[in-house]
Amino acid sequence: MPSSVMPTPRQGDGPQSPAALSAIGLRKSYGDKTVLDGIDLRVPAGSVFALLGPNGAGKTTTVQILSTLITADGGQAQVAGHDVATSPDGVRAAIGVTGQFSAVDGLITGEENMLLMADLHHLSKREGRRVTAELLELFDLADAAKKPASTYSGGMKRRLDIAMTLVGSPRIIFLDEPTTGLDPRSRHTMWQIIRELVTDGVTVFLTTQYLEEADELADGIAVLNDGKIVAHGTAEELKRLIPGGHVRLRFTDPAAYRSAATALPEITGDDEALTLQIPSDGSQRALRALLDRLDAAGVEADELTVHTPDLDDVFFALTGGTGRTDKKGMAVR
Incomplete structure (x- = not known):
């Protein structure tokens, strides 16, 4: 199996397609442990990109570097036209980040969580209330707006988390394992929300262990294993890498x-x-x-x-079995 497979160019992803973010040779180590070993990425604007990999592969570290939460040890990265090292404020102004652990404050209502985000983005009181009302309606949370967020289900909290991320109208959103722990119905609702975001021109950078999720949503997929990109392309291109078709x-x-x-x-x-x-x-x-x-x-x-082999087969072959999955696409630890 080649260590890196270049995808076939496709319509809409040629040299003229603008990149929402790109990285060349990103490296990160913690002590003697190399987490990222020189990865390259390019995500076209207005697309969903999935970074797929087993636990410990370096997915969250990649998101943290690209969203300026931590610094890389080497390499370069640009997000929304800004260098993450020399222009972190420019990057932060253009992105939204939702992690696998919710930023929702359970002690206040959903509406109050939204208004707090509006204040942090320096929106006027009037504008903040307008944006809050629109997003709560969009994410089907209007009826629960006045209830404490602690009473929300897992799916509702995750929707509120993404709604809060959108208050600042980011053009690039990082979703770090956004459906972890959700039931199948909530997961499918989240998928529909992500599709609608991209329809509106937002670029989504998604990390996930759910293979079905990457297959359903992503225009491009990169498989990360042991800190290296071992293959990338569309889901169909990756499936053709594995014998058995x-x-x-x-x-x-x-x-x-x-x-x-x-x-x-x-x-x-x-x-x-x-x-x-x-x-x-x-x-x-x-x-x-x-x-x-x-x-x-x-x-x-x-x-x-x-x-053709499915994405489970691809993942299993490329990661040496460390990320074996069950039939529902859930990574088995």
């Missing part, structure tokens, strides 16, 4: 099935089900070549299905 052809005519089996000697066949399985990475080029061979043989399949 294939195309399955199903026939209803036994004669067509036999003709296809003759034309495709590398296949695995099931005579009873009239299906053929051909090794393939699922790429457009491979599919076109397969269809050309079938056309040349004068054979047409009744059904063609592309099977």
Whole structure:
């Protein structure tokens, strides 16, 4: 397996696509332990980027450096056009950060939490109340606005946390494992919120251990392991890195099935089900070549299905098994 795999350029992510943030050679150590060992990142504006990795891989450290909470030992990074080392105030003015541990104050109401954030952003009383009302409505918290945040469910607290982050209208949001501990319904609600943020032009930098989450949300994914980026690309590009992909052809005519089996000697066949399985990475080029061979043989399949390894397989292969997951995409420690 190559140590780093460059993704294929895609439409909307070419040289002209502006970067919301970028990093080159970021390094960070604590004593003798190297947490980040020279990582490179580039996140296009208006996209969701997922940094995927097992516990201890360096995900939170990356977010802390990019959000100016800690300094790197080496390398360079720019966020919203500002250098994190020389212009930290510029970075802070452009970003919002939500960690896996909520910043919500449970002793005051949801509305009071929001108004406190408005004060911290130096909004006028009138503007602060307007923004608070709009965000509470957007995040389906208006009915609970006057209740102490301590009475909120986990999903409500997480929504309030993100709403508080948006008070300052950041263009880049760091979400450090935002759905950890949430039930499936709350997690899906959070996914919808993240999609809506990106629709409005916000860039989301997401760290997660939920593989399904990265697969559902991310335009680009980087897999971090032992302080290094071991692969990056779209979910589909990453899935094609792992052996086991294939195309399955199903026939209803036994004669067509036999003709296809003759034309495709590398296949695995099931005579009873009239299906053929051909090794393939699922790429457009491979599919076109397969269809050309079938056309040349004068054979047409009744059904063609592309099977690629899922993101669980990718994660397991790239991290050496340290981040094995269950069927729900939850990292198993």
